[in-house]
Structures are given as structure tokens and as C-alpha cells.
Amino acid sequence: MKSSDFDFLLEQDLPRGALYVVATPIGNMGDITLRALHVLNLVDGIACEDTRHSAMLLNQFEIRKPLIALHEHNEIEGAKALIKNLQNQERWAYISDAGTPGISDPGVKLVNEVTRAGFRVIPIPGASAIVAAVSVAGSSLAQSEGRFQFLGFLSTQTKEFDLALNLIATSPLASIFYETPHRIEKTLLRLYETLSPDRLVFIARELSKKFEELVHIRADAIPKWLENANLKGEFVVIVSGCALVLGDFANGEVSRLAKMLTPYLGSKELSEILADYFQLSKKESYQIALKAKPDKIK
Numbered sequence: 178m179k180s181s182d183f184d185f186l187l188e189q190d191l192p193r194g195a196l197y198v199v200a201t202p203i204g205n206m207g208d209i210t211l212r213a214l215h216v217l218n219l220v221d222g223i224a225c226e227d228t229r230h231s232a233m234l235l236n237q238f239e240i241r242k243p244l245i246a247l248h249e250h251n252e253i254e255g256a257k258a259l260i261k262n263l264q265n266q267e268r269w270a271y272i273s274d275a276g277t278p279g280i281s282d283p284g285v286k287l288v289n290e291v292t293r294a295g296f297r298v299i300p301i302p303g304a305s306a307i308v309a310a311v312s313v314a315g316s317s318l319a320q321s322e323g324r325f326q327f328l329g330f331l332s333t334q335t336k337e338f339d340l341a342l343n344l345i346a347t348s349p350l351a352s353i354f355y356e357t358p359h360r361i362e363k364t365l366l367r368l369y370e371t372l373s374p375d376r377l378v379f380i381a382r383e384l385s386k387k388f389e390e391l392v393h394i395r396a397d398a399i400p401k402w403l404e405n406a407n408l409k410g411e412f413v414v415i416v417s418g419c420a421l422v423l424g425d426f427a428n429g430e431v432s433r434l435a436k437m438l439t440p441y442l443g444s445k446e447l448s449e450i451l452a453d454y455f456q457l458s459k460k461e462s463y464q465i466a467l468k469a470k471p472d473k474i475k
């Protein structure tokens with residue numbers, strides 16, 4: 178590919194002494210972007226999560242550049258080495274094994290260090306499993322009008338894992354997390370035990386790959402689905418947000434927020450904010466707003 182074929186690639190200035198954070202495909206090589214190829218061809222070197230893995234991707238597109246390894250175990254030291262190259266007015270790219278760096282991947286500390294050192298960090302957007310899954314989740318996002326929280330990988334520690342399950346069960350936002358093939362069955366069964374039966378679960382497996390599978394089920398159908406499920410590959414799971422019932426939350430999140438805000442807002446304003454944020458009916462939110470007022474001004 179010659180840059181001159183696509184003038185728009187030259188529209189954004191790609192300065193020297195900058196780090197380019199470049200998204201790569203999550204499965205199908207066709208999802209590399211023109212800009213990713215342009216920037217990877219332009220830079221002086223590429224830092225990668227795993228040099229052998231990235232060499233295969235780069236070979237495919239005949240990109241030959243110096244590579245350095247920068248992964249979760251050397252992210253800070255790797256950042257320091259890379260900053261020296263930026264001081265020499267070089268352009269460097271960072272790519273993770275798949276998708277967008279910093280999304281459950283190294284990149285966050287690197288970007289922080291490079292920014293703190295005073296250099297520009299420029300995103301070259303592209304594929305990410307969470308974005309692909311969100312774009313086709315439909316029903317599991319409808320309850321929360323498309324709003325969601327991303328939990329990355331759930332913790333392997335029992336206590337934190339249980340906290341995450343609780344967060345998923347009680348949040349009015351849809352919850353999205355990544356899961357590995359060896360943990361997916363256990364995690365789905367724990368969701369089945371924790372969630373109310375009608376919560377919607379969307380399971381996206383092997384996005385953009387040959388055996389892509391997209392499954393919409395209710396929480397109470399999880400065990401039945403698992404009986405014949407293929408659990409190989411990579412997973413994104415989306416759980417719909419919970420419908421709030423006034424009684425459930427009388428002493429919970431909604432009323433806590435209402436009490437915090439009530440000194441500053443009138444009941445009507447407060448109830449509008451609560452209705453919008455927690456997806457409550459006007460009647461429910463107004464009752465909570467009234468309840469949150471200290472007795473003397475009710």
C-alpha cells in the first residue's frame with residue numbers, strides 16, 4: 178500500500194517524538210486499519226506485548242521494524258527505554274497481542290509514563306472485543322439504554338470475584354467482562370446462581386473468527402445451554418442491568434446518592450437526576466427524593 182493511494186492518511190500530522198498506540202485485529206487480519214498499516218510503516222520502531230506474536234502480524238503485512246518487548250512485567254522499565262527513543266525525536270508505536278492496547282492489556286502504564294515525560298501519545302483506533310460485542314448485543318443493553326460498565330477480566334481471587342458478581346447483580350448498568358475458556362463455565366454457573374432468572378446474558382465467542390458464536394439467553398437458561406456449549410476460544414459476556422425496584426434499593430445505592438444530593442437540590446430536580454441515572458420511573462424517583470429530605474423540610 179502506498180500512502181499516496183489514500184491522501185486522507187496524511188490529513189493528521191504524525192509528529193516525531195511521539196508514541197502511537199495502535200489497535201490490531203482481534204481475530205480476522207482483515208480488521209487491521211489502513212491507518213494502523215500507515216503508522217506501523219512510518220514509525221522507527223514498534224514496542225509489542227510479545228515480539229514473536231507481533232512479528233507474525235507484521236510479516237503478514239511486510240512491515241519490518243526494530244521490535245522491543247513491553248509487557249505487563251516490564252511496562253515501567255520498557256516505558257523508560259522507549260522514552261529515550263522519543264527524546265531522540267523518533268516515532269514509536271505500541272501494539273498489544275490483539276485489539277486495542279490498554280483494554281485488559283498492557284498500555285495504561287506506558288501511556289501514563291510517556292505522557293508524564295511530556296511526549297505526545299496518539300491513538301490509532303481499531304478493533305476491540307468489547308466494542309464488537311457491544312455493537313451486536315441488542316437486548317442485553319436495552320434495559321440500560323446502552324449504558325454499561327466494563328469490568329475487564331473478573332478477579333481470580335474468591336473475595337474480589339464475589340464482589341464483582343454482586344456488582345453485576347445489583348447494577349442498573351449492563352455489565353461487560355472478558356473471560357477465558359478455562360473459566361467460562363464456572364463463571365456462567367456463578368452468574369446463574371446469583372442473578373434473578375430474567376436477567377439477560379449475551380455471550381460472544383470468537384468474534385471475527387471462523388467459529389464466531391453469538392448467544393442470547395436468560396440467566397435461568399445458563400445450565401441448559403452449557404450442556405451442549407462449545408467453550409473453546411475467547412469470550413465477551415454482557416449481562417443486562419437490573420430493573421430497579423424501589424423496595425430493593427430503599428437502603429441502597431439510590432437512597433445513598435439521594436441523601437448526598439438532597440441538601441443541594443429541590444425534590445423535583447433530584448428526582449429527575451435519579452430517574453435518569455438509575456433508570457427509574459418518575460413516580461419511584463420522586464418518592465425516593467422525598468424520602469431523602471430531612472423530616473423538617475418534607
Ligand code: SAM
Nearest residue numbers: 203276277280282305306355356383384411412
Ligand atoms: N485488548 C483486547 C481488546 O481490545 O479487546 C483484549 C485483550 S485481553 C488480553 C483478551 C480477552 O479479550 C480474551 O480473553 C477475550 O475475553 C477477549 N477477546 C479478545 N478477542 C476476542 C474475540 N475475537 N472474541 C471474543 N473475545 C475476545
